[in-house]
Amino acid sequence: xxxxxxxxxxxxxxxxxxxxxxxxxxxxxxxxxxxxxxxxxxxxxxxxxxxxxxxxxxxxxxxxxxxxxxxxxxxxxxxxxxxxxxxxxxxxxxxxxxxxxxxxxxxxxxxxxxxxxxxxxxxxxxxxxxxxxxxxxxxxxxxxxxxxxxxxxxxxxxxxxxxxxxxxxxxxxxxxxxxxxxxxxxxxxxxxxxxxxxxxxxxxxxxxxxxxxxxxxxxxxxxxxxxxxxxxxxxxxxxxxxxxxxxxxxxxxxxxxxxxxxxxxxxxxxxxxxxxxxxxxxxxxxxxxxxxxxxxxxxxxxxxxxxxxxxxxxxxxxxxxxxxxxxxxxxxxxxxxxxxxxxxxxxxxxxxxxxxxxxxxxxxxxxxxxxxxxxxxxxxxxxxxxxxxxxxxx
Numbered sequence: 001x002x003x004x005x006x007x008x009x010x011x012x013x014x015x016x017x018x019x020x021x022x023x024x025x026x027x028x029x030x031x032x033x034x035x036x037x038x039x040x041x042x043x044x045x046x047x048x049x050x051x052x053x054x055x056x057x058x059x060x061x062x063x064x065x066x067x068x069x070x071x072x073x074x075x076x077x078x079x080x081x082x083x084x085x086x087x088x089x090x091x092x093x094x095x096x097x098x099x100x101x102x103x104x105x106x107x108x109x110x111x112x113x114x115x116x117x118x119x120x121x122x123x124x125x126x127x128x129x130x131x132x133x134x135x136x137x138x139x140x141x142x143x144x145x146x147x148x149x150x151x152x153x154x155x156x157x158x159x160x161x162x163x164x165x166x167x168x169x170x171x172x173x174x175x176x177x178x179x180x181x182x183x184x185x186x187x188x189x190x191x192x193x194x195x196x197x198x199x200x201x202x203x204x205x206x207x208x209x210x211x212x213x214x215x216x217x218x219x220x221x222x223x224x225x226x227x228x229x230x231x232x233x234x235x236x237x238x239x240x241x242x243x244x245x246x247x248x249x250x251x252x253x254x255x256x257x258x259x260x261x262x263x264x265x266x267x268x269x270x271x272x273x274x275x276x277x278x279x280x281x282x283x284x285x286x287x288x289x290x291x292x293x294x295x296x297x298x299x300x301x302x303x304x305x306x307x308x309x310x311x312x313x314x315x316x317x318x319x320x321x322x323x324x325x326x327x328x329x330x331x332x333x334x335x336x337x338x339x340x341x342x343x344x345x346x347x348x349x350x351x352x353x354x355x356x357x358x359x360x361x362x363x364x365x366x367x368x369x370x371x372x373x374x375x376x377x378x379x380x381x382x383x384x385x386x387x388x389x390x391x392x393x394x
Contacts, residue, residue: 022156024149026102030141034360035199035277036121037141039148041129042098043109046070049126053141053148054197055134055287056265056274058172059087060097060109062127067092067111074111086263087112099133102150107132119317120227121199122359130197131172140286141196143299153290162286162297163247167194174287174294175271178202181243182217190272193265194294198276201306202244203236203257207269214258215239220394221258222330224314234261238308240394249296251279255308255394278306309333310367310390313340317359324354324362326377334389341379348376 030053031038040048043062067074067090074090089110097104114125133139138151158164167174168191175191180202182188192202204214215221218239225233237258244251257276259266265274282304283296312333315324326344329335346354346362350373354362366373372389 022151024140024151025137026100026150028100028148029146030148032143032146032281033123033358034121034363035281037148037196037277039099039129041127043070043127044072044096045098050124051127051129052125052197053133054128054130054195056130056173056193056195056197057128058131059089060107060127060129060132061089061112061114062092062109063114063125064090064111066126072111078110097129099150102137104133104136115319116227118321119319122317124321128197134287134289138286138288138290140284142284143281143301144284156288158286158288158293158295160286160295160297162284162295163249165247165294165296167289167292167294169289169292170268170270171265173265174289176246176275176294178272178275179243179245180241180272181245182212182214182241183219184217185242186212186217188212188272191270193268193271193274194280195265195274196277196280198274199278200257200274200276201251201254201278202241202273202275203259203266204273205265205269205271206259206261206267208272209258209260218256218258220332222309222312222332222393224309224330225328226257226261228264232263234259234266236260238394246275246279251306255306307367307369309393310369311335311388312393315346315359315362315366318345324359330393333391333393338386338388339384340377340386340388343379344384345378346375347378347383348374350374 037053038050039053041051042048073093075093077088078091079086079088089112092109092111095109118125137153138156140149165176167176174194178192179189221237221239223235223237226236227233238255239258240253240255244254261267282302284299286295312330312335313326314328316327318325324346326340326342329340349365375386375388377384
């Protein structure tokens with residue numbers, strides 16, 4: 001019986017690895033931290049560094065702090081357009097990137113301050129990579145096996161049974177068609193950026209929001225702050241739509257973001273919005289930029305529920321990344337009535353210290369469904385205990 005079980009297990013593994021009829025030229029494990037994908041990248045022979053894999057930006061970036069530690073020489077300051085708006089970074093000379101044993105050559109790497117993103121995401125970010133890898137190779141993100149696989153551009157053939165998309169590229173970012181049904185019954189079809197670097201479900205772009213008066217057609221709302229590669233926070237609103245359809249895939253009563261951005265990809269008139277990693281992580285995805293194709297296969301997370309804020313406040317790390325602070329208190333919810341204030345430092349939740357917890361764990365714990373909890377905070381020199389009530393804000 002044990003032999004039969006072992007044979008079956010090996011067969012399942014083999015099907016997963018060779019579903020496309022060939023081996024990848026490189027396969028490495030990846031980490032999911034919150035809603036973001038991290039892979040290991042070496043720069044000029046360094047130790048492996050933690051890079052965000054982001055299909056939503058055309059720049060390859062290394063943090064200023066890491067560039068200084070590695071003694072990477074900067075050429076000159078360059079102003080570039082990123083997903084979040086214009087950024088100015090130093091172009092690094094003679095860079096060589098390695099992912100596992102794979103060399104990624106002839107790309108430009110820019111040195112930027114990433115501290116603002118580190119505070120929002122909740123950890124050190126050594127760099128960001130996306131288009132420069134996807135332009136040269138085919139990439140598969142396999143969430144079921146937590147493997148990041150890279151295939152040869154010239155020999156890859158997809159033989160799987162996933163949903164095939166014809167993708168287009170605008171400003172180095174892939175986009176595909178989708179359809180939304182608003183709360184008033186209105187159905188709108190358009191293009192959406194596919195953005196693995198966005199920790200959201202779907203965000204509607206500002207021009208689309210203004211033209212179609214999306215805010216008043218998406219039910220109850222609360223506002224929150226978002227950030228990107230450009231060190232600029234913008235206000236978004238969170239609401240819900242009746243349905244969001246991608247090909248034959250329907251997501252009902254889905255929470256969505258409603259952008260108020262004045263620059264970057266969320267101010268683009270060419271697309272309706274972005275599809276973020278809170279949707280994308282429900283699929284094993286193959287990106288084939290050479291042939292302008294994407295393939296999505298449902299994974300084990302497909303049926304997981306979408307969650308919304310339940311407390312009326314959000315948190316991020318302090319500038320030195322050592323403390324967890326209240327970042328914003330929403331206009332709806334009970335947090336304001338309960339006395340929670342911006343920059344309150346969170347010490348304990350229900351008597352448990354958060355000292356050794358990661359920021360995504362803390363956010364999840366705070367926004368668990370139902371029930372109340374006690375939160376110990378520090379405000380100046382005063383330590384305060386607050387009773388917090390949870391309920392869905394929208």
